[in-house]
Amino acid sequence: MKAKIHAPTPANLRRLAAALRQGELVAIPTETVYGLAAHALDAKACRAIFRAKRRPANDPLIVHVLDLAHAEELADFNPPARRLARRFWPGPLTLVLPKHACVPGIVTSGGPTVAIRAPAHPLARRLLQAANIPLAAPSANLFGYISPTNAAHVSEGLGSRIPHILDGGACAVGVESTVLDMTNPKKPRVLRPGAVTVAQLEKFLGVKVHGAKPRGASARQLAPGMLERHYSPRTPLVVGRIPTGPVPAGVAIVLLRQPSGKKTAKHVHWLSRRGALTEVARNLYDVLRRADAGRYRLIRVEPLPADASGLAAAINDRLKRAAKR
Ligand code: TXA
Numbered sequence: 001m002k003a004k005i006h007a008p009t010p011a012n013l014r015r016l017a018a019a020l021r022q023g024e025l026v027a028i029p030t031e032t033v034y035g036l037a038a039h040a041l042d043a044k045a046c047r048a049i050f051r052a053k054r055r056p057a058n059d060p061l062i063v064h065v066l067d068l069a070h071a072e073e074l075a076d077f078n079p080p081a082r083r084l085a086r087r088f089w090p091g092p093l094t095l096v097l098p099k100h101a102c103v104p105g106i107v108t109s110g111g112p113t114v115a116i117r118a119p120a121h122p123l124a125r126r127l128l129q130a131a132n133i134p135l136a137a138p139s140a141n142l143f144g145y146i147s148p149t150n151a152a153h154v155s156e157g158l159g160s161r162i163p164h165i166l167d168g169g170a171c172a173v174g175v176e177s178t179v180l181d182m183t184n185p186k187k188p189r190v191l192r193p194g195a196v197t198v199a200q201l202e203k204f205l206g207v208k209v210h211g212a213k214p215r216g217a218s219a220r221q222l223a224p225g226m227l228e229r230h231y232s233p234r235t236p237l238v239v240g241r242i243p244t245g246p247v248p249a250g251v252a253i254v255l256l257r258q259p260s261g262k263k264t265a266k267h268v269h270w271l272s273r274r275g276a277l278t279e280v281a282r283n284l285y286d287v288l289r290r291a292d293a294g295r296y297r298l299i300r301v302e303p304l305p306a307d308a309s310g311l312a313a314a315i316n317d318r319l320k321r322a323a324k325r
């Protein structure tokens, strides 16, 4: 199999919607990262996602829908969850809620809850509309590797393993959605930080929102599949102050902002022009992938400011996991 990269023409969108309805896999752009989509109510199609990604079955999938009305067909919404959906959808917020019987066990790794979000990317929305089915979609990368933020990234990892990629250009957000467990609305818990921040959620809900890792709880108890090592380049990566002076041979440097001066060495990469966090997030995976392709023995990434909250928390979370060996 060699994935065909489809331009987003109306005819192609119609064809891909039909392919999804028939149980085929299609990699699709979302505003966060590209997802590997399948008919969420078709257990066989969803099984193919796990095969293509080499993803272990205990790592549940996120289901993508057009809006709250469609989401309520799949999960039990409590009033605060409903308010969150009205406020933050479409957008990078995934809600974990009790699932309805129609959601196959393969999607939730056998668990009683399902993760749902309404993506904001116009092509994802047009495809959801045309297919008129919920789409299960994890990030469209081989399990454990850096998530894809453009069609070429998807093709590099999964090109020989899936039939279709819808090309929607580069993702605007660049890191995965915030995953919020709302099964107990009195105790919302962020399972994965993302572009919708804990501060935003607390302000909106008016209750304390618990962080990704309460003391004592292991990652496994918290969310199946939220592995410590994830989003990882093949090259060892460390996050730490960049020493001044000459860089040892074989080391790639990833700076937060473009260095001043006219000429920079080939091994020096940067995540933004002036340090804006939204730009850092948008470029993060592409820069890490390029550094990883450069045959270095080490990638050294400049750390974000220590008081990192908000989007910086999401970026730090991904860097920490990328650095885990
Ligand atoms: O931005 C995103 O969320 C992207 C785009 C494609 O929507 N998707 C994504 O999916 O990042 P994935 O599979 O790479 O990460 C989803 C994570 C899983 O690793 C899992 O930990 C968590 O969401 N998750 C899914 N279902 C869950 C559930 N029922 N309970 C707790 N966590 C769940």
Ligand code: MG
Residues within 6 Å of the ligand: 138, 139, 147
């Ligand atoms: Mg993923």
